[in-house]
Structure formats: structure tokens, C-alpha cells
Amino acid sequence: MxxxxxxxxxxxxxxxxxxxxxxxxxxxxxxxxxxxxxxxxxxxxxxxxxxxxxxxxxxxxxxxxxxxxxxxxxxxxxxxxxxxxxxxxxxxxxxxxxxxxxxxxxxxxxxxxxxxxxxxxxxxxxxxxxxxxxxxxxxxxxxxxxxxxxxxxxxxxxxxxxxxxxxxxxxxxxxxxxxxxxxxxxxxxxxxxxxxxxxxxxxxxxxxxxxxxxxxxxxxxxxxxxEDHIGTGVVEVDNNPKLVGCLQKSGLSYEIIGDTMMIYTNDPMHIASQLNMECSLDKITTRKATLEDVFLKLTGRKLRE
Amino acid sequence: MSYLQYFQIPELDRRLLKVWLRNKDVFMKNVKLNFLPPFLEPILYLLAMGFGLGAFIDDIDGVSYAQFIAPALIAVSVMYASFFECTYSSYVRMYYQKTFDAIIATPLIIEDVIAGELFWGATRSAINALVMIPVIAAFGLIDLKYALLIVPFAFLAGLLFACIGMCFTALTPNITVLEYPTLLFITPMFLFSGTFFPLKVLPEAIQYFAFAFLPLTHIVRIIRALAYGSLEVSLISSLLWILMASFLFFVLSMNLMKKKLIV
CATH class of the missing domain: 3.40.50.300 (P-loop containing nucleotide triphosphate hydrolases)
Incomplete structure (x- = not known):
């Protein structure tokens, strides 16, 4: 040992x-x-x-x-x-x-x-x-x-x-x-x-x-x-009901927070363009996944104390 | 939970001196200001009560009124110095300044901190006595034969009030509540411990009560004897009372503070 x-x-x-x-x-x-x-x-x-x-x-x-x-x-x-x-x-x-x-x-x-x-x-x-x-x-x-x-x-x-x-x-x-x-x-x-x-x-x-x-x-x-919990990137889009169906078809991991949807992926650029074409979205932000994403995913968004 | 946990004999470590030194350093920063009260207070009291009020009093037990109250003034100052040091001042250091927290992040443990605080409180009492003796001597109200013995005795008496004060500090839920022990314990002692009039004018039951439960009674008695320059064997009982009470409250205050601060 x-x-x-x-x-x-x-x-x-x-x-x-x-x-x-x-x-x-x-x-x-x-x-x-x-x-x-x-x-x-x-x-x-x-x-x-x-x-x-x-x-x-x-x-x-x-x-x-x-x-x-x-x-x-x-x-x-x-x-x-x-x-x-x-x-x-x-x-x-x-x-x-x-x-x-x-x-x-x-x-x-x-x-x-x-x-x-x-x-x-x-x-x-x-x-x-x-x-x-x-x-x-x-x-x-x-x-x-x-x-x-x-x-x-x-x-x-x-x-x-x-x-x-x-x-x-x-x-x-x-x-x-x-x-x-x-x-x-x-x-x-x-x-x-x-x-x-x-x-x-x-x-x-x-x-x-x-x-x-x-x-x-x-x-x-x-x-x-x-990487284990989120992937390398995050795609943020405005929440709309049509998108949910679109995302479910593609099998991506996502989360809805208020009026924003977060999609967790290792290839944010690709997902962004895919969403742009298939779901006709105009406001898409891609960024690097951070520890904050993991933190909120694991510990939830409910306020403490 | 067993009450025995409050009576565990604490081990003392030399490191408690470092806490004592910390308080001494702060004291020395304002040393002139700190020396003023024990210097000025006896003068004011002696002028107003000793010589003012005293002009209407023939004598008490063969001494002038000023001579009667002069040793009591030392005893009262000894009580106030360590009691307030280990109540309000210790509470501020513990709760508001977080001084204790800072100290126990070093090789010192909480027992060292509390013991250092208690011995510092006792030191303040001794300092007050040391300053007051020459002032009172200047009025010709003290026999110098045993007068200097008052200083080490003031340390012991101060330790007793430091320990009693520290018990209240451990038990009080906040700083305002500390007014109660002052009002209900310290002030009655200030007035009814043979300080400004002889105990024997009080009903017998109250005299017994004073000797059994009011530490200042014993302290006034011994300081008065030392100031008059006339020691007698019966004072041993008062000295024993003080030694036993000091030990008891020392142990109790250390355990109460441990219970409060170690969570």
C-alpha cells in the first residue's frame, strides 16, 4: 500500500x-x-x-x-x-x-x-x-x-x-x-x-x-x-413550452429555472446550432460549465436559512 | 447530567500567564487613566463621609468615623475591581471582541483563558489596594505596621470576587442581565458588610447571614485589622472562609465557562 x-x-x-x-x-x-x-x-x-x-x-x-x-x-x-x-x-x-x-x-x-x-x-x-x-x-x-x-x-x-x-x-x-x-x-x-x-x-x-x-x-x-455532473458546457435559452418537446426528442439533460432553460452538454456549440435549426430559437447563450452549476444541481435551488 | 461535572478540579498550565500578560498589556496602555479611580475615590469618600458625615459621629469602637471607614473603602474597591473585571470586561472580551476565540486557536485551551482572566481580576484588586494604601496613609488613617500585607490579601480577596463574577458571566444570557448580580449581591454587600457601620447594630440573624454568605464581611474584617495594626487569632476563621470560598468558586467558574464555551 x-x-x-x-x-x-x-x-x-x-x-x-x-x-x-x-x-x-x-x-x-x-x-x-x-x-x-x-x-x-x-x-x-x-x-x-x-x-x-x-x-x-x-x-x-x-x-x-x-x-x-x-x-x-x-x-x-x-x-x-x-x-x-x-x-x-x-x-x-x-x-x-x-x-x-x-x-x-x-x-x-x-x-x-x-x-x-x-x-x-x-x-x-x-x-x-x-x-x-x-x-x-x-x-x-x-x-x-x-x-x-x-x-x-x-x-x-x-x-x-x-x-x-x-x-x-x-x-x-x-x-x-x-x-x-x-x-x-x-x-x-x-x-x-x-x-x-x-x-x-x-x-x-x-x-x-x-x-x-x-x-x-x-x-x-x-x-x-x-465534467462528471454537468459536462463541459452549458447552453442557456429562454424557457418556452415548445422547446421542452424539442429537447425531450433529442434526449439532452436540461433543467428549467424560472424563465431560463439550462442544457448541460459536452458540446455546447453543436447543441446550440442544432437547437437553432430544429427548434427555431433566436436567443441562445453558450458558456463553460462551472462549479456553480454543479453546486446548484446537487444542493438544489431552495434557499437555506 | 450529574452536578459533579461542575466540580471537576481544573488543571492549571503555565500558559495562563500569557492571558494575564495580554490583559496587563492592555491595562498598561492606559495606565494613568486606570490608576485614577483608586487614587481619587478614597479621597472623595473620606472627605464627604469620613470628615463630613463623620463630624456628627463621636467614634466607633474607639476610632474616628474616617478611620472606621477607610479600610472598608479598600475592601469595597477590591471587590469592585475584580468583580467588574470578570463580569462586564470578561463578557465583552468573550462575546463582543471574540478575544477568547482568537486565543484558543493557539496552543492555549479555554481553561488557560479563564484562569488567566481570573488571576488578572485578582491582580486588579491588588493594584487598587496598592494605590489606595498611601492615599489613606496620607490622611493618617492607617497604621503602617501591617498595611503592606493588605496587598497580597487583596489579591486573594480579589480572586474570590473574580471567580464569583466569572460564574455570573458564564450563566448570564446577555450583558444586561449582569445588572442583577450587581444590584442584588454587590450593592447590598457594599452597604451591609460592616463597611459604613458596625454589623453589631443589625439584628442577630442578619449578622449570621452576613458572616455566612457575604464574602465582603470577612474581607472588611481582615483589612480593618491589618489597617488598625492589631491582628488577632480569631481572624483565622475569616481567612479560612475566604480560602474555601475562593477554591469552590474557582472550580465552579472554570467548569461553568467550559460548559458554556465548549460546544
């Missing part, structure tokens, strides 16, 4: 809150050096899973190992080599940017001199050098997020856990975070993230899982998942 270095291993992982099962018998693994995504609608169990990996929420049952250690037995050792970017910024508003990092470095027992060096490097890395002495509450949303990212890197972590790292950020700030994550990955850091932005997941993740109702619905590489 080939031994691959599993940074995280979960088998039959369960988390219950009273009667409610937030994470329901989930199994997955994360390999060293990869970028791994948890996707899913609100309440799917992503954050709960993240919190169990971070050793702050005890599992109800199942196996969960990080760096080969059991999360309930070795929380301090695991957290020593982990960086965390939580969903909600929790910078210390009583401190400046610099003081936030210096104070945090103490929690990891980083000697003051070494901490000083790392703080300077990290401030350069996240481009906050000129905000060094600003109170953290006066930073913009994007700057706060960068500071939280810098803080998560103080201990030179092997694994970084990011819960919605770019939520609420403007495009510039999002791209900067992505760039930073890619450069961390190049250095061999393993990255686990949750996100609602499917373009983000598609761009960044080597592998991902889609969760829904506490279970993993699908697991794999983004392109492969799209």
Missing part, C-alpha cells in the same frame, strides 16, 4: 448538538501541500467540521486525526502547527496592528527576537507595513482580513484553516488574498478553506468536497466534478 502523507484524516466523523446532527458520518482526507475546499449551503456542516479540525469543538464520534494525532488527545500539539483564519475577524481591538501580532506570538511561545523578525516579514507579506501602529479597529475590511491572515502565519504553520477568507471583500482585496494563498501553497503549506464563492473554489482548490445536510455529497477535483 502506498502511504500518502495525510495531514487530516476523518473517518465516520459525527457531530451532534442534542437531537440535531450537524455533521453526519463524514469521511475525507487532506494531503500534505494541497489546497482543499469545503463547499456547501449555509448550515451544511462546513464550519462545524472546521471547528472540530481546529480542536475547539469536540467530536461526538468517529475518527479525526490532524498531523497523525487524535484531536481530542493532542489539541495543544496540533494547534501549535496550525494557523486559523476564522469566519469572523477576531482581532484584538485593544491593540495596534503590531501589538496584535506581538501579543499573539506569545501564545505560541515564539521568543521575542524571533517574533520581531517574523512580524516584520509578515507585515511586508500582507502589505500592512505602513499601518503597523494603527489600532486594529480602524483598519478597512480588507486590511483586517490581511492582518488575520498574517496572524495565522506567525507560527509558521504546516496547515492553515480559512473559514470564508474573502467574504465581504472588494475584488482587489480578494485577489490579493488569493495571491497570498497561492504563494503559501508554493511554499508547501497545506490549506483548507470553506467558501461560498464557487469561482474562488474552482480557481484555488486542488480538491474539494460539497457538503449538504451534514453529509458529503461529492468529492474530487473541480474540473472532474464539473
Amino acid at each position: 502506498v502511504t500518502i502523507n495525510h495531514i487530516i484524516k476523518a473517518e465516520g466523523l459525527v457531530k451532534r448538538y442534542g437531537e440535531f446532527t450537524a455533521v453526519d458520518d463524514v469521511s475525507f482526507y487532506v494531503e500534505e501541500g494541497e489546497m482543499f475546499g469545503f463547499l456547501g449551503p449555509n448550515g451544511a456542516g462546513k464550519t462545524t467540521t472546521m471547528k472540530m479540525i481546529q480542536c475547539i469543538s469536540p467530536k461526538t464520534s468517529g475518527i479525526l486525526e490532524v498531523f497523525g494525532m487524535d484531536v481530542s488527545a493532542h489539541p495543544r500539539e496540533i494547534k501549535k502547527d496550525m494557523g486559523v483564519v476564522p469566519q469572523e475577524n477576531n482581532l484584538d481591538p485593544d491593540f495596534t496592528v503590531y501589538e496584535n501580532l506581538r501579543n499573539y506570538s506569545r501564545y505560541f511561545d515564539i521568543p521575542p527576537k524571533e517574533a520581531e523578525k517574523r512580524i516584520e516579514e509578515l507585515l511586508d507579506f500582507v502589505q500592512l507595513q505602513d499601518k503597523k501602529n494603527v489600532m486594529s479597529e480602524f483598519l478597512s475590511g480588507g486590511m483586517k482580513r490581511r492582518l488575520v491572515l498574517a496572524r495565522s502565519l506567525l507560527n509558521n504553520p504546516r496547515l492553515i484553516m480559512l473559514d470564508e477568507p474573502t467574504v465581504g471583500l472588494d475584488p482587489q482585496a480578494r485577489h490579493l488574498i488569493w495571491e497570498k494563498l497561492r504563494s503559501l501553497k508554493k511554499r508547501g503549506v497545506t490549506i483548507v478553506l470553506t467558501t461560498h464563492y464557487l469561482d474562488e473554489a474552482e480557481k484555488l482548490c486542488n480538491r474539494l468536497v460539497v457538503m449538504d445536510y451534514g453529509k458529503i455529497v461529492v468529492e474530487g477535483e473541480p474540473e472532474q466534478i464539473i
